[in-house]
Amino acid sequence: MAEAPSTAGSSAAGGEPGVLRTLALAFAVCGVCAALLTASVVVLRPYQVANQKQEQERRIRALVERLPGMEELAASGALALELGVIELASGEPAPEVDPEPLQGGEIDPRDSDPLPPERDAAGIERRPRHAAVYRLRQDGRLHTVILPVSGRGYLSMMRGWLAVAGDGNTVRGITFTRHEETPGLGAEIENPDWQALWADKQIRDEAGTVRIRVVQEPAPEDAPEAAYEVAGISGATKTSEGVSALVRFWTGPDGFGPYLERLRREAAAGEAARPGGSE
Amino acid sequence: MKGDLRTLSRPLVDDNPITLQILGICSALAVTRRMDTALMMGLSVVAVTACSNLAISAIRRQIPRSIRLIVQITIIATLVTVVDQLLKAFAWEISKQLSIFVGLIITNCIVLGRGDGFAMGHGVRASFLDGLGNGLGYALVLGLVAAVRELLGSGSLLGVPVLTPVDAGGWYEPAALFLLPPSAFFLIGGLVWAVRSWKREQVEAPETRVAAEPAEAR
Amino acid sequence: MADLAELFVRSAFVENLALSLFLGMCFFLAISREIGTALGFGAAVVAVQVITVPLNQILVDAFLRKGSWAWAGMPQLDLSFLTLITTIGVIAASVQVLEMFVDRFFPALGRTLGIYLPLVTVNCAILAGSLFMVERKYTFGESLVYGAGSGFGWAFAICLLAGVRERLQYAEPPEGLRGLGLTFIVAGLVSLGFMGFAGIELR
Numbered sequence: 001m002a003e004a005p006s007t008a009g010s011s012a013a014g015g016e017p018g019v020l021r022t023l024a025l026a027f028a029v030c031g032v033c034a035a036l037l038t039a040s041v042v043v044l045r046p047y048q049v050a051n052q053k054q055e056q057e058r059r060i061r062a063l064v065e066r067l068p069g070m071e072e073l074a075a076s077g078a079l080a081l082e083l084g085v086i087e088l089a090s091g092e093p094a095p096e097v098d099p100e101p102l103q104g105g106e107i108d109p110r111d112s113d114p115l116p117p118e119r120d121a122a123g124i125e126r127r128p129r130h131a132a133v134y135r136l137r138q139d140g141r142l143h144t145v146i147l148p149v150s151g152r153g154y155l156s157m158m159r160g161w162l163a164v165a166g167d168g169n170t171v172r173g174i175t176f177t178r179h180e181e182t183p184g185l186g187a188e189i190e191n192p193d194w195q196a197l198w199a200d201k202q203i204r205d206e207a208g209t210v211r212i213r214v215v216q217e218p219a220p221e222d223a224p225e226a227a228y229e230v231a232g233i234s235g236a237t238k239t240s241e242g243v244s245a246l247v248r249f250w251t252g253p254d255g256f257g258p259y260l261e262r263l264r265r266e267a268a269a270g271e272a273a274r275p276g277g278s279e
Numbered sequence: 280m281k282g283d284l285r286t287l288s289r290p291l292v293d294d295n296p297i298t299l300q301i302l303g304i305c306s307a308l309a310v311t312r313r314m315d316t317a318l319m320m321g322l323s324v325v326a327v328t329a330c331s332n333l334a335i336s337a338i339r340r341q342i343p344r345s346i347r348l349i350v351q352i353t354i355i356a357t358l359v360t361v362v363d364q365l366l367k368a369f370a371w372e373i374s375k376q377l378s379i380f381v382g383l384i385i386t387n388c389i390v391l392g393r394g395d396g397f398a399m400g401h402g403v404r405a406s407f408l409d410g411l412g413n414g415l416g417y418a419l420v421l422g423l424v425a426a427v428r429e430l431l432g433s434g435s436l437l438g439v440p441v442l443t444p445v446d447a448g449g450w451y452e453p454a455a456l457f458l459l460p461p462s463a464f465f466l467i468g469g470l471v472w473a474v475r476s477w478k479r480e481q482v483e484a485p486e487t488r489v490a491a492e493p494a495e496a497r
Numbered sequence: 498m499a500d501l502a503e504l505f506v507r508s509a510f511v512e513n514l515a516l517s518l519f520l521g522m523c524f525f526l527a528i529s530r531e532i533g534t535a536l537g538f539g540a541a542v543v544a545v546q547v548i549t550v551p552l553n554q555i556l557v558d559a560f561l562r563k564g565s566w567a568w569a570g571m572p573q574l575d576l577s578f579l580t581l582i583t584t585i586g587v588i589a590a591s592v593q594v595l596e597m598f599v600d601r602f603f604p605a606l607g608r609t610l611g612i613y614l615p616l617v618t619v620n621c622a623i624l625a626g627s628l629f630m631v632e633r634k635y636t637f638g639e640s641l642v643y644g645a646g647s648g649f650g651w652a653f654a655i656c657l658l659a660g661v662r663e664r665l666q667y668a669e670p671p672e673g674l675r676g677l678g679l680t681f682i683v684a685g686l687v688s689l690g691f692m693g694f695a696g697i698e699l700r
Contacts, residue, residue, distance in 0.1 A: 022343045037357055037360055055372075154695075348618075460688050
């Protein structure tokens with residue numbers, strides 16, 4: 001096994017090389033390895049960056065296509081996709097922040113604040129200060145915003161995207177990109193049939209209270225609460241509760257609440273009609 | 280040529296690094312949920328083992344004993360990083376699935392074991408082939424386990440549906456156990472059993488024998 | 498505080514390095530069939546893990562992250578490709594130092610641990626601990642807890658398996674299963690048992 005480097009002066013009788021020789025070889029190995037590493041990284045980096053960007057765009061476009069009623073619209077090319085960074089607390093755009101580390105929907109621990117447990121229903125532990133948001137515009141008007149969401153499920157941290165219409169209150173759909181829930185049970189959050197249940201659900205009521213939630217037995221379709229309730233996955237109670245907590249957190253005051261509020265105000269004031277108006 | 284072929288083929292079954300030499304199992308199991316990740320992992324190990332054996336063998340007379348292990352680890356770590364970068368550049372999706380397990384090739388007992396155990400004492404050509412052979416033996420086991428796990432756990436092979444699962448409108452109810460870690464343990468246990476039933480010389484001698492009669496007092 | 502406790506439990510049981518992620522099995526399966534040696538190896542792993550994961554966290558955060566060289570006027574510099582080499586280097590160096598420290602101040606302990614301490618350098622579980630820490634971007638405190646938890650969990654699993662293997666000596670399996678084959682199957686059963694820890698929360 002490795003011993004401490006020999007500090008003896010000259011070669012031992014058995015032919016063991018001295019310090020100088022040892023050092024020389026060590027440096028030579030380091031030099032060759034460093035050159036090889038640097039060369040490969042420099043050459044390969046452009047491919048890697050391109051891969052990341054492509055993957056992100058592909059994901060978002062795939063997400064958009066799966067939203068109920070959006071398939072033809074997405075395929076027609078009438079939707080323009082753009083990426084922006086939002087400051088969560090104010091809901092205002094933050095153009096000075098580098099979108100790259102955030103574009104996959106991750107939370108940067110250095111750009112976040114710890115969340116006390118009573119405000120952390122989704123179990124994410126840290127509240128980011130900024131987040132990347134994808135916007136879809138149709139003819140210049142804000143059609144949909146796509147928000148990164150995450151929360152603790154039954155077995156894993158679930159990550160996904162919540163698509164909200166330009167009015168800031170109607171859900172267009174939800175999708176999960178990363179999770180390790182039980183196959184056949186919690187993993188049904190990936191099932192498009194279940195995801196379709198989210199279309200047209202409302203987040204807040206007229207009073208502005210967050211009403212949207214996942215319940216095991218939702219109210220009948222004609223009941224007023226039905227607009228806010230999504231049926232959970234049978235046999236996957238904990239995962240469903242996790243999804244509910246996750247959506248409520250991210251549409252609430254600690255998440256994108258202020259941003260969605262701004263969108264609603266702008267939509268109501270008709271400013272959304274102006275090209276390039278709302279952000 | 281014949282000697283080369285033997286060096287190359289021996290580690291496939293007769294001297295398979297996993298089933299006989301008990302090396303390198305760690306990452307073997309975590310990436311075997313799907314065949315594409317398992318095969319990419321196998322390929323990476325083949326590349327690293329062959330190249331590191333080559334490099335170590337080339338400078339084997341120059342390496343002082345005192346820094347032998349560190350030099351080997353440095354070479355291997357460099358090669359693994361290069362492979363990791365290549366994967367990120369050209370096989371992005373799979374590299375995301377493999378996550379840290381490519382990095383773990385550095386501590387994969389096969390790579391280090393052959394580097395120190397074989398390449399330090401043999402010529403460049405033999406070392407390269409030995410690395411290739413051991414890597415392939417590893418890839419073989421990985422591929423087999425992954426094939427079973429993916430087939431029974433998801434109904435597909437390399438992503439191509441073979442047993443159409445119920446969710447896709449088919450008849451097959453996937454056996455979820457095969458998507459979970461313990462199944463890999465069971466499969467390798469079974470594989471070892473099968474190999475040792477075929478090649479009886481690999482069977483381990485019993486360590487202890489239970490005495491049939493009470494031992495005499497000494 | 499509760500999150501740290503939960504992190505400890507999670508890294509020790511739910512995401513057990515040995516039984517859920519199969520890391521570090523090589524050495525154990527090849528070397529030890531007794532609880533005594535398992536305990537020795539396990540202790541060495543815990544010690545090294547607690548030292549190296551936080552140490553690596555400091556180094557990676559200070560030098561390798563994109564943006565960590567902003568103070569030198571190079572905010573775009575991203576040296577994260579050096580992660581693998583740095584982490585394994587730190588591990589090798591730490592083990593070396595730990596070995597010298599133990600030999601100097603606790604020679605009896607050094608003799609007991611014997612060759613296990615240097616072997617820890619190439620234990621996949623140790624490297625994995627540091628790599629997961631990098632991937633999940635743990636803070637220093639979390640790294641400390643994660644190091645302790647994952648190390649302890651690994652040691653615990655390995656001792657469990659050693660105990661089972663001691664019992665297996667009384668078994669009479671089919672020849673082909675003797676030794677390695679049976680050990681794997683038993684490990685699979687214990688791993689199945691550990692899956693029962695999923696869903697435990699300490700909130």
